[in-house]
Amino acid sequence: xxxxxxxxxxxxxxxxxxxxxxxxxxxxxxxxxxxxxxxxxxxxxxxxxxxxxxxxxxxxxxxxxxxxxxxxxxxxxxxxxxxxxxxxxxxxxxxxxxxxxxxxxxxxxxxxxxxxxxxxxxxxxxxxxxxxxxxxxxxxxxxxxxxxxxxxxxxxxxxxxxxxxxxxxxxxxxxxxxxxxxxxxxxxxxxxxxxxxxxxxxxxxxxxxxxxxxxxxxxxxxxxxxxxxxxxxxxxxxxxxxxxxxxxxxxxxxxxxxxxxxxxxxxxxxxxxxxxxxxxxxxxxxxxxxxxxxxxxxxxxxxxxxxxxxxxxxxxxxxxxxxxxxxxxxxxxxxxxxxxxxxxxxxxxxxxxxxxxxxxxxxxxxxxxxxxxxxxxxxxxxxxxxxxxxxxxxxxxxxxxxxxxxxxxxxxxxxxxxxxxxxxxxxxxxxxxxxxxxxxxxxxxxxxxxxxxxxxxxxxxxxxxxxxxxxxxxxxxxxxxxxxxxxxxxxxxxxxxxxxxxxxxxxxxx
Numbered sequence: 165x166x167x168x169x170x171x172x173x174x175x176x177x178x179x180x181x182x183x184x185x186x187x188x189x190x191x192x193x194x195x196x197x198x199x200x201x202x203x204x205x206x207x208x209x210x211x212x213x214x215x216x217x218x219x220x221x222x223x224x225x226x227x228x229x230x231x232x233x234x235x236x237x238x239x240x241x242x243x244x245x246x247x248x249x250x251x252x253x254x255x256x257x258x259x260x261x262x263x264x265x266x267x268x269x270x271x272x273x274x275x276x277x278x279x280x281x282x283x284x285x286x287x288x289x290x291x292x293x294x295x296x297x298x299x300x301x302x303x304x305x306x307x308x309x310x311x312x313x314x315x316x317x318x319x320x321x322x323x324x325x326x327x328x329x330x331x332x333x334x335x336x337x338x339x340x341x342x343x344x345x346x347x348x349x350x351x352x353x354x355x356x357x358x359x360x361x362x363x364x365x366x367x368x369x370x371x372x373x374x375x376x377x378x379x380x381x382x383x384x385x386x387x388x389x390x391x392x393x394x395x396x397x398x399x400x401x402x403x404x405x406x407x408x409x410x411x412x413x414x415x416x417x418x419x420x421x422x423x424x425x426x427x428x429x430x431x432x433x434x435x436x437x438x439x440x441x442x443x444x445x446x447x448x449x450x451x452x453x454x455x456x457x458x459x460x461x462x463x464x465x466x467x468x469x470x471x472x473x474x475x476x477x478x479x480x481x482x483x484x485x486x487x488x489x490x491x492x493x494x495x496x497x498x499x500x501x502x503x504x505x506x507x508x509x510x511x512x513x514x515x516x517x518x519x520x521x522x523x524x525x526x527x528x529x530x531x532x533x534x535x536x537x538x539x540x541x542x543x544x545x546x547x548x549x550x551x552x553x554x555x556x557x558x559x560x561x562x563x564x565x566x567x568x569x570x571x572x573x574x575x576x577x578x579x580x581x582x583x584x585x586x587x588x589x590x591x592x593x594x595x596x597x598x599x600x601x602x603x604x605x606x607x608x609x610x611x612x613x614x615x616x617x618x619x620x621x622x623x624x625x626x627x628x629x630x631x632x633x634x635x636x637x638x639x640x641x642x643x644x645x646x647x648x649x650x651x652x653x654x655x656x657x658x659x660x661x662x663x664x665x666x667x668x669x670x671x672x673x674x
Contacts, residue, residue: 178252185253191266194463195258196246196456200238203245212244213449240452259459266466267392267402269409269427271435273442276454279386279424280306281445282410284313286382286426289441290352290408290433291316298343298353300335301593304384305631305661307354308624311600312637318596319347321355323365324505329496329517330546333506334358334365337373344377354382357401360542360630361496361549362513363506364388364398371405380407380432388510389425390416393469396477398508407432413458417465418555420457472554479561480512480552486565492520492572492580496547515542515549521571522578526656528571535574536567542629545655546581592648594621594639598673603637607674610663613650617643619672624661627652631660641672 165173186202187195203218210218218237228236240246247255256274264272275281283306291297293315299307301320311318321343323332334357344350353374358364367383374381383401385391389411391400401409409427413419428438465472488495496515500506518528529543542549550564597620598606608622618641625635634652635645653659653667663671 174250178250181248181252182254185247185255187253187255187258189258189261191262191466192463193258193262194456194459195255195262196452196459197238199246199253199255200240200452200456203240204237208245210241210244212241214239214241218245235453238453238456242450242452242455246452256455259455259462263425263458263462264427266462267400267425267427269402269429271428271438273426273428273439274450274455274458275424275426276422276447276450277424277445278422279384279410279412280309282424282426283307283384284310285438285442285445286384286408286410287311287316287352287354288314288444289438290380290382292351295351296347296349298340298347298350298379300355302332302359302632303354303356304386305624305626305628305633307356307384308600308633308636312604313601315599315601316351317599318638319343319350320596322593324502326500326506329500331361332359333363333500333502335370336504337366337369338504340370341373341377344373344379348377350377350379352380352382353377354384356384358385358388358398358508358510358513360387360513361515362387362510363500364508364510365505366503366507367401367404367406368399371407374407375405375432380430381405382408382410384410386410386412386424387415387513389413390465390469390473393417393465394473394477395470396474398510402427402429405429408438413461416553417461418457418553419461420454423454423458423461425458476512476552476554476556479556479558480514483514483550483552483561483565484511487514487516487568490569490572492575493518493568494520512552513549514552515547516568517547518571519546519581521575522581523575524581524655531571531574532567536563536570538564538567544627545652545657591642591644592634594635594642594645596636596638597640598638600637603673608671609674610669610671613646613667613670616641616670616672617646619670621670622673623663623671625649625659625667625670626661627657628660633661641670646670 186199218240247253260272287310297316298319302323321339323335325332335355371381383406385401391397411425413423414421494517498509525543525547528548529540532538540548541551603622621635621639621641624633626633649667659665
């Protein structure tokens with residue numbers, strides 16, 4: 165048979181099978197979950213992976229007890245039960261298309277390896293090895309590992325610094341414009357908005373600046389995926405003109421942990437290159453449970469997002485009003501909005517300064533966990549942060565407020581703690597002398613911290629959370645930075661990305 169004739173025959177057959185398959189292209193559909201149900205209803209059996217045979221026979225009883233037998237039964241291979249051998253039912257594609265439609269994107273891809281994978285995909289799709297990426301310096305560690313994997317050459321843009329709160333917000337569009345003007349050969353720009361503390365920059369203006377310089381804007385808006393589902397929240401990155409937007413389904417919707425979506429809009433990112441790069445990073449054995457949770461989250465928030473997220477916002481405002489009355493605590497609010505790097509605040513991120521209780525954020529978080537069984541999203545040298553979601557209710561809100569009241573009561577009368585004496589932001593910035601890729605993958609050695617200044621960093625040293633590197637690969641370590649890192653370890657900060665998490669030794673280029 166002529167190859168072109170055979171090709172058309174296969175295309176026609178795929179179209180017919182798609183119409184007969186289980187995937188419905190409707191807002192109330194859950195294509196992945198419904199395909200799992202269809203597999204069960206047919207009574208099919210797959211002589212293929214997973215080895216536990218979708219819950220038949222000798223599967224792990226402990227797992228069934230922890231997650232439920234139905235979840236184990238739903239673990240079906242994507243092309244050996246969930247879909248056909250050639251994916252002609254278009255189960256995953258239909259789920260992608262439904263998500264793209266509701267967020268206003270041209271293409272959406274599902275990651276079952278978190279937003280970390282999507283950051284790597286976005287960078288590699290937009291920037292070729294050796295090309296320049298203009299990137300905000302307050303990126304998550306995944307962005308810096310993306311620089312290593314993609315071979316991109318970073319030009320860092322400083323985000324706006326808040327002296328009162330000793331933290332950074334977003335990038336001022338004017339700073340991005342200057343950086344792009346200074347580097348006319350840049351292939352793309354990347355920013356991180358909203359921040360861990362719920363502060364968003366003006367993404368629409370950043371997109372305008374990037375497009376004026378004929379480059380795409382990549383946004384890691386892992387904490388802002390819910391913005392597409394509620395008008396009371398800040399504008400979403402996709403609606404603001406971002407070309408690639410990364411959103412964590414498990415952070416602000418209700419997907420299972422490790423779920424994320426990558427949304428493409430417009431033609432500045434090659435759709436074919438994006439799909440090919442995605443295949444480089446994606447597992448060939450994606451979990452149907454994780455895929456189904458992304459699919460289900462889209463459906464539920466498309467149908468109920470305004471109501472559910474509105475409930476979370478109302479609850480957050482109630483919590484905020486009560487926390488604001490607790491002596492010794494200070495609440496981050498809209499006073500931080502400066503119209504440059506801080507344009508919007510998501511009130512569900514309840515950030516609290518505890519210096520007035522004579523505590524560090526680490527000590528406050530430990531006290532709450534130990535004495536009240538309350539675990540917070542974040543703690544640092546002076547703050548703690550709780551996230552209110554649509555899963556919260558009056559009972560969980562009351563427990564949080566009561567725990568904070570008890571914290572304040574237990575430390576009443578303690579002398580206020582002065583903020584940790586930090587070097588200035590300028591002193592904590594270093595010169596990039598080699599690419600992150602060369603620094604990490606080249607020859608390295610471990611040196612005692614006292615001998616690290618003047619050497620080139622070959623690791624990502626990240627207080628976690630939020631996971632923003634204090635020292636990034638390729639940067640020339642300074643005495644101020646090395647000493648600051650030692651001060652953090654003295655405060656019992658958790659550090660990720662370092663070969664020696666105690667920071668007694670540091671990894672540098674040889």
